[in-house]
Amino acid sequence: MATFTVDEFKKRLDQTKKSMEAKGIDVLLVTDPANMNYLTGYDAWSFYVHQLLIVIGDEEEPIWVGRGIDAAAAEHTTWLNHDNILPYSDDHVQSTTKHPMDFVSRILDEKGQANKAIGAEFDAYYFTAKNYLQLTKNLPNATFKDATGLVNWIRIIKSDKEIELIKRAANIVTKTMYKGIERIEAGVRENDVIADIYHTQITGTDEYGGDYTSIVPLLPSGDQTDACHLTWTDDKFKNGDPVILELAGAHQRYHSPLARTLVIGKPTPEMEELADVVIEGIEAALDVIKPGITAEEVELAWRQSIQKRGYEKESRIGYSTGLNYPPDWGEHTASLRPGDQTILKPNMVFHMIPGIWLDAYGIEISETFRVTEDGCEVLADVERKLFIK
């Protein structure tokens, strides 16, 4: 552990308990791996089996529940006392006879919480329908409440220490993006470029190493640039191909994502225009950012800018980011889109990624920024342009 002080973890826990109280939740089950890390430091690739934290409003420490062979990881990485690390036996794993939520139900019962208001992250990736059904069956006297996003919304404002980690991630993504752009050329296999991207991402710098990113590098090229979440193949790049690179740097699970588009050979006038429109739009949006503005007002600045040029885009143009685990580096709180009235505050961090996809190709150019006391700070340092190779 040791990245954050126990005091910082306890402050996060206090905020969580305040939010629980405001929502009438006595006990919170925290399944989102980023939220588990945020409250305790827990860090291991063990979220492929059921695991969670039990936060009881009137008990000092959360309880970690997970698979037996992962208890050692909880001892190594969290600030929790040994007595609050409660592993279940291995015959609960992917079994049709025993479910880990039976074990969780017994703990809640033993702790006198079986008739309380229990909050759970109903729409978090790893809180399955089966978890819900098993808990509600085992604890018929409890009231279950949807607590999706409760801890995420506390995460939205970063501490200075968290910002430091995100800036390290930004330095890594700067190096990585330039490496990717340098290596892409006609005749080179896509996977060979990705191999060098990974190498740069994980090597990091001389002072600090890179962590795995919660989304793998995305690299659609040619006529597949209309499909933004394709990964890569072992096909070779071709002359004339547009290529979209979306990737992040990560350090100790904190992310700084970035996208750029390049063309191998000569871009068409349409591509050049589309890139201009996207860059102008990003700059218009970055210009309006300061504490007090809402998320939807940032999107409006973008939209008005591209409308002047005759373009429209339906999807959101950005989201809060930072600490995360696969499959997403987005925080699932504020989005830069119409209707989102989140007020921006200092030390919020967003990935603004306003791609425009036409029928035959797309352009993605993005920035990750921190809201400062009087504006915003773009974190990576990669030229904002359509790259031409």
Added chain:
Amino acid sequence: MATFTVDEFKKRLDQTKKSMEAKGIDVLLVTDPANMNYLTGYDAWSFYVHQLLIVIGDEEEPIWVGRGIDAAAAEHTTWLNHDNILPYSDDHVQSTTKHPMDFVSRILDEKGQANKAIGAEFDAYYFTAKNYLQLTKNLPNATFKDATGLVNWIRIIKSDKEIELIKRAANIVTKTMYKGIERIEAGVRENDVIADIYHTQITGTDEYGGDYTSIVPLLPSGDQTDACHLTWTDDKFKNGDPVILELAGAHQRYHSPLARTLVIGKPTPEMEELADVVIEGIEAALDVIKPGITAEEVELAWRQSIQKRGYEKESRIGYSTGLNYPPDWGEHTASLRPGDQTILKPNMVFHMIPGIWLDAYGIEISETFRVTEDGCEVLADVERKLFIK
């Protein structure tokens, strides 16, 4: 697409429909990304938003449902007709006002399925409690049934084409494991070794490239080898450290996992003995494998072997593997453990990973094998020993 023929996809779909019929399921919602890929070829890093297939028993093709900006990926990677690719609008994404399951419910209603028996993968990673609650609220006349594992159990026997992809993955993991072992030494940062591991994994061979693996390389070292799912840090390896390497090769989403343990410097006699015990146990288990034996009998051969040497291990020693997406390369079907009476058949593929963890360190040595007509075939080609650097 084009890795598999449309005929192979249709055969898989037929098997799925037969299994649905046997279980009294009229409509199946398929959320597990590996199952979505298995039935349609769909391949994109888009499972961080809600997406699924609707398989209607008496309709020829499945329906793909996902986010608007991912419809292009469905067009590129699946065999489905354009009319069966149904994207929802972007304001459903991580929103508190609209949920993608509302969109799914409307489709089911329009297709006349609102009063049918609907199967869903209740315990799959991406089928959240919220999905269940939203669907059951919207479709009060439907009967919901747990269909966890329905498609997974069809995946357990691989076609020859699938075995070919897994063997490619095995060639990649052989190269990658040797690269990792070569690079580990005292004074080298863990992340620098991982950077080279990724590079080798993704480069693949001259004939075919590597894909991302569903679990990142795991590299606990020193006193952290008791915690098998730790990833890596930027600390330097130290003389005397035991190091566990668990990683996979992947090709077109098919995996071949492998683990080895090494010691930097001189192993203690206890480590050497523990490695011997594990290797003997693996060999005893591999020896008994042939079609007709059960999963639990394979584990029994391991257990009897280590018991002779005075050791016990609680957790399962292996699981079916192949096609997958994060966070797991395990298939969630058969496990090599007591009580699992799955009968082994030709072209099943398992990762046998019988680690033993003591208080201060652990030894993991594993093999991925294919069940053949009369025995088994180990897929990677890495010496089975405790490596010493």
